[in-house]
Amino acid sequence: MAVHRATRPGGRMKLARFTDGGPPQIGVVTEDGLVSLSRAAPTIGHDMLGLIRAWPEFETEARRIGEAGEGVTPIGRARFLAPVPRPGKVMAIGLNYADHILEAKAKLPDRQMWFAKAQTSINAPFDPIEIPTEESAVDYEAELVAVVGTGGRRLSASDSRAAIFGYCVGNDVSERNWQLQSPQWTLGKSFDTHGPIGPWITTADEVGDPHTLGIRCFVNGERRQNSNTTNLVFNVWDQVEHLSQAMTLEAGDLIFTGTPGGIGAAMTPRRYLAPGDQVRVEIDRLGEIEATCRLALG
Secondary structure, three states: OOOOOOOOOOOOOEEEEEEOOOOOEEEEEOOOOEEEHHHHOHHHOOOHHHHHHHHHHHHHHHHHHHHHOOOEEOHHHOEEEOOOOOOOOEEEEEOOEHHHHHHOOOOOOOOOEEEEOOHHHEEOOOOOEEEOOOOOOEEOOEEEEEEEOOOEOOOOHHHHHHHEEEEEEEEOOEEHHHHOOOOOOOHHHOOOOOEEEEEEEEEHHHHOOHHHOEEEEEEOOEEEEEEEHHHEOOOHHHHHHHHHHHOOEOOOOEEEOOOOOOOHHHOOOOOOOOOOOEEEEEEOOOEEEEEEEEEOOO
């Protein structure tokens, strides 16, 4: 597992799912490590969805437990798990950074372009990314991921801010051969392990405006993507408003908000991921995720 440069939260509330060799737990990330909410408040268990739903009532207690700092698991002894392992919905927007639109030789969209990722694509932040076959065209896409909290239906843009629980780092891994076989992208976006998220959720009140965050992707140490969420074509509030006109957004739903330019498919020659490659995605103030690619097992 990578050693994270963002292990010191600076007072921000960061919530992680992790294991220290036993059952999964939910913990508060502190300067000293992970303080288990699951041990201090057993009714929480390891259910992040339940915690998100109960957050208005439990937030004060969670902060108290985190500040008390009892029973800390050092970062180096923890294995981070996907913060939301089985979200009800995983929605992702395409062509939402101007430089990515340019490299895709597409027109600036006048409406939002959405696709779904299967919930089984969600992966832990430092677990391997599987390359299906030697002939696969697997690509990386660094993305800010919004985690729905109160959610709702037919929200206005002004109401959308309150609908979000927090944010994490994501990689919308894409199998381009499968993606481009059909105008519907879902299969190419939904291979197992192709949705790593984490390393934790930083709560929305601590992030503030999510449209000021640097976002980067590195492959084997080479910077491939480098942008800022200020460059989103449709911002997070626009996205929440639009989605909620069609569907009820519920606690724990994930919204992949788009990727900037620099994807492997746009390079000459194309530079797809191969077994052994190391892929790291960083977002300012939210941390980083990193995975080793490996050929799918069985």
